[in-house]
Amino acid sequence: METFWFGAVTLMLAVYVVLDGYDFGVGIVSPLVARTDEERRLVLAAIGPVWSGNEVWLIAAGAVLFLAFPKAYAAGFSGFYLALIIVLWLLMGRGLAIELRGHLDHPLWRQFWDVVFAVTSALLRSCSGPHWATWFAVCR
Amino acid sequence: MLWLLMLSVPFPYIATTAGWLTTELGRQPWLVYGLLHTADGVSPLVHSGNALFTLIGFLGLYLFLGLLFLFLLAETIRHGPAEPATAGVVPG
Numbered sequence: 374m375e376t377f378w379f380g381a382v383t384l385m386l387a388v389y390v391v392l393d394g395y396d397f398g399v400g401i402v403s404p405l406v407a408r409t410d411e412e413r414r415l416v417l418a419a420i421g422p423v424w425s426g427n428e429v430w431l432i433a434a435g436a437v438l439f440l441a442f443p444k445a446y447a448a449g450f451s452g453f454y455l456a457l458i459i460v461l462w463l464l465m466g467r468g469l470a471i472e473l474r475g476h477l478d479h480p481l482w483r484q485f486w487d488v489v490f491a492v493t494s495a496l497l498r499s500c501s502g503p504h505w506a507t508w509f510a511v512c513r
Numbered sequence: 514m515l516w517l518l519m520l521s522v523p524f525p526y527i528a529t530t531a532g533w534l535t536t537e538l539g540r541q542p543w544l545v546y547g548l549l550h551t552a553d554g555v556s557p558l559v560h561s562g563n564a565l566f567t568l569i570g571f572l573g574l575y576l577f578l579g580l581l582f583l584f585l586l587a588e589t590i591r592h593g594p595a596e597p598a599t600a601g602v603v604p605g
């Protein structure tokens with residue numbers, strides 16, 4: 374039974390990394406590939422319908438970890454407390470940038486959220502990689 | 514009569530916040546009622562400084578979000594509702 378749950382958690386985290394990696398990638402290259410407001414909107418539309426769904430894989434993985442491997446969950450969430458909270462803040466910032474950008478038709482407002490989108494995506498990718506790797510190394 | 518309805522806007526916020534405070538404070542000193550004390554649920558790995566830092570961080574973040582919410586709400590009110598679509602409506 375443990376093997377099944379281990380497989381389930383591993384699969385969920387792998388799917389999350391692949392799917393949200395695509396969203397992060399879009400965020401990181403967005404300042405390079407999109408210059409006009411129209412292009413920026415196209416880039417956001419490319420991940421618009423899927424990014425929040427992709428995030429659910431991480432939440433589901435956390436829930437399964439809590440259910441099946443409470444000790445690994447406790448070690449990860451207490452031991453990496455600050456790192457996890459920072460990842461959470463960055464995820465919030467990324468979501469806010471996508472959701473709030475279109476609410477106001479002002480160049481400065483849009484530019485601000487474009488920068489937030491790119492920076493949080495880049496930081497999330499570069500922070501969560503070592504974070505997951507260390508966690509798995511410790512749990513093993 | 515309508516301005517009375519407008520005054521009721523904050524009530525849902527007050528109700529949900531009060532309910533939240535009741536559940537969180539009412540069950541003290543239990544973390545899980547009758548099973549686990551709050552003092553036993555404290556993680557030995559997370560120091561109080563860490564918790565204070567993240568608490569201040571969350572307060573700052575939510576203060577920023579609250580101000581943004583009020584600002585966007587004011588903007589929406591300032592613009593007013595969109596013109597109702599009248600095309601295709603045949604009077605009588």
